[in-house]
Amino acid sequence: MSVLCAANRTTLLGTTLLIVASGLVLALPGANQSAFHPLRDDEEPPRVGGDLTLVGSLRLPPRLTTETPAGQNAGESTPTPALTLPPPLLLNLPVAGNESRRGTEPSGPLIVTPDHVFQPTSDQRRSAPASLVGELPPWLEGTRFGFSNSVASDHHQPRAVTPSETIRESPRRIEESTRDDQKETSDLESKWRLSHDPDRGLRLELREPNGPPSSYDLTIGFQNQIRYFGFVPGARQWTDSTGAKRSITPQSQFQYVRGRLTFEGHAITPRLGFLTTIDFNTVQANPQVTFQVGWLSYDLSERWRLHIGKGRVPGVREWQEPHRFVLGVDRTMATTFFRPGFSPGIWLRGDLGQDWPLILFLGNGYDAGTLSVNDLDLNPVVSANLAWEPLGAFGNGYSDLETEQGLRIRLGHTLTASRQGRSLQQSLGNFGPEETRVRLTDGTPLTAPSALGPGITVQRYNLMLATVDAAIKSGRGWSLSGEYFFRTIDGIETNAPAVTTSLFQHGFFAQGGWFLVPERLELFGRTSWVFGGQGTAREYVMGVNLRPTGSFNWCVTGDVVLIEDSAAEQVRTNYRAGDTGTLVRIQMVTAF
Numbered sequence: 001m002s003v004l005c006a007a008n009r010t011t012l013l014g015t016t017l018l019i020v021a022s023g024l025v026l027a028l029p030g031a032n033q034s035a036f037h038p039l040r041d042d043e044e045p046p047r048v049g050g051d052l053t054l055v056g057s058l059r060l061p062p063r064l065t066t067e068t069p070a071g072q073n074a075g076e077s078t079p080t081p082a083l084t085l086p087p088p089l090l091l092n093l094p095v096a097g098n099e100s101r102r103g104t105e106p107s108g109p110l111i112v113t114p115d116h117v118f119q120p121t122s123d124q125r126r127s128a129p130a131s132l133v134g135e136l137p138p139w140l141e142g143t144r145f146g147f148s149n150s151v152a153s154d155h156h157q158p159r160a161v162t163p164s165e166t167i168r169e170s171p172r173r174i175e176e177s178t179r180d181d182q183k184e185t186s187d188l189e190s191k192w193r194l195s196h197d198p199d200r201g202l203r204l205e206l207r208e209p210n211g212p213p214s215s216y217d218l219t220i221g222f223q224n225q226i227r228y229f230g231f232v233p234g235a236r237q238w239t240d241s242t243g244a245k246r247s248i249t250p251q252s253q254f255q256y257v258r259g260r261l262t263f264e265g266h267a268i269t270p271r272l273g274f275l276t277t278i279d280f281n282t283v284q285a286n287p288q289v290t291f292q293v294g295w296l297s298y299d300l301s302e303r304w305r306l307h308i309g310k311g312r313v314p315g316v317r318e319w320q321e322p323h324r325f326v327l328g329v330d331r332t333m334a335t336t337f338f339r340p341g342f343s344p345g346i347w348l349r350g351d352l353g354q355d356w357p358l359i360l361f362l363g364n365g366y367d368a369g370t371l372s373v374n375d376l377d378l379n380p381v382v383s384a385n386l387a388w389e390p391l392g393a394f395g396n397g398y399s400d401l402e403t404e405q406g407l408r409i410r411l412g413h414t415l416t417a418s419r420q421g422r423s424l425q426q427s428l429g430n431f432g433p434e435e436t437r438v439r440l441t442d443g444t445p446l447t448a449p450s451a452l453g454p455g456i457t458v459q460r461y462n463l464m465l466a467t468v469d470a471a472i473k474s475g476r477g478w479s480l481s482g483e484y485f486f487r488t489i490d491g492i493e494t495n496a497p498a499v500t501t502s503l504f505q506h507g508f509f510a511q512g513g514w515f516l517v518p519e520r521l522e523l524f525g526r527t528s529w530v531f532g533g534q535g536t537a538r539e540y541v542m543g544v545n546l547r548p549t550g551s552f553n554w555c556v557t558g559d560v561v562l563i564e565d566s567a568a569e570q571v572r573t574n575y576r577a578g579d580t581g582t583l584v585r586i587q588m589v590t591a592f
Helices: 002-027 122-127 163-168 171-189 333-338
Strands: 063-067 080-084 089-091 110-113 116-119 159-161 191-197 201-207 217-233 237-239 245-247 251-267 269-280 289-299 305-312 342-351 357-363 381-388 408-421 458-473 478-494 503-517 521-532 535-546 554-564 581-591
Touching (some): 333 503
Antiparallel strands (some): 063 080, 116 159, 191 201, 217 251, 237 245, 305 342, 478 503, 554 581
16 A cells, blocks of 8 residues: 555656646747746736747646556556546637737637647637637636737648647757748738728728738729709790790609719739729619729829720819719709710829829710710810819818818819710610700700701711819818809701801809808808800709718708709709709718
8 A cells, every 4th residue: 555655646746747847848938839928917928039929827736536557447456646637628818918910810719728738720710719618617717828929830730739748849840830830820911901991982902911012902882872852843834946845844753863883993913903883873764774984094103093994074173073072962054064974985194293183085975975886986085184282182072071181272174175976876865864965055955956947957066165163172161162164066067058057155153162060061052054145044052961970971962953944954963954943952972
């Protein structure tokens, strides 16, 4: 019995010495990246090599049980005392002390037993729960844990380090393991990152912290414009230039004016960009889902970017502003009358200097967004848009919403020229929701039969549009802006001799806004006029913008419009040629 007790004491003493020695080795700096280091409760976590963080201690009492030697029955010999390890636990442990590289999350979870620190592979970590698996046993209560930021490589089995293995592990093996772990960490840091751009939408970007700028990113945006409008006629009918009498009818309806899904970003190289928008609405009979604009772009330099695709012909300043940045419910009557449309083409955007933004555009036509191949000719549209912003970038829209930028001024000029013809689609009355026909100032389409006289139909003509614009944002909540339009139409070819061979049309809009409640509630007013040989059109508008978040991304707008002899017609702006009366509109715009 005394011999047995001595053997038991010897075994227990040896086990205890082994645990103590293992603890000393594990406490050595750099001994192993998964080692635990004992700390006092008031002690700060130390920094041990590279991005290693050791936190807390593993103070687990040994449990002594008895084992029967292999090959013997329980009654044939006396059981030998042995150290029994509690079952492993899967833990998701926060980092304390050092932050992991570039602010990434810690490498856990870990499987912890009294003398094992087990680091799963990436696949295992992805499938692991985010919290403690099972209940915390009493022998772990009050224990503080910590671990290295490095992780095991996916191409080999998860690494488990016991105290005895740590003692036998050579410095060379430790160095190789550390190098593999650091490589794995670097690989994991190259990953997709999800963020939100308030002006554009949800952004997905491939981050490469240690390399060049990312070549791949995608931003997905969704815009909505939902409106109620009602029109009360102020007259029963009007007579157009062809001599036809046309009724002026009341209207009352809800409209999904614009639903727009936008995809934009970069691919292959950071200099190569792309944009595609899908448009859907209830204001157009067919089709209701259309490809609105889209292009590829390439950064020629820090100041100049080349685009090719389908975009806006930049002939009017207010037309260049996206619909959610205009001051009222939509663009003015004068803008709707004079502006060009969309066209496939190639264009260059840049800056002649720090304060001189410029757009140069070469496209298929003045309003060729939906024209078929058979409707196109050899006469392109050429357009240039230049601005001067002496106090810095003017920013989005006309409202003085971004008051922190202070006083801003913009002066601008555009010039557009095109040789136009009567297309098959236009003669059939097939128009997209953004298209506007070139009209006389009473609202009659220029290419309508008998527009310039009985039996005379315009076949081809030259068009030149010039504009000047000015805008100011005070930085104190009020703004003023306006634009004047000059359009000449000459070189008119008709099917029969006509008295009129040239036309001159001009007009303007002027508007102002004032925030009654800074960044939230804005009162605005505007007016626009169109002058020409066939009549004068005008409108007067009063309205209010409510911005619940103090941004352009959510706006509720209401306005009342008094119209006299409308020269414009376009389904999205609710103008009809020849209308006289009162237009009431309430709408909500969101963009995210």
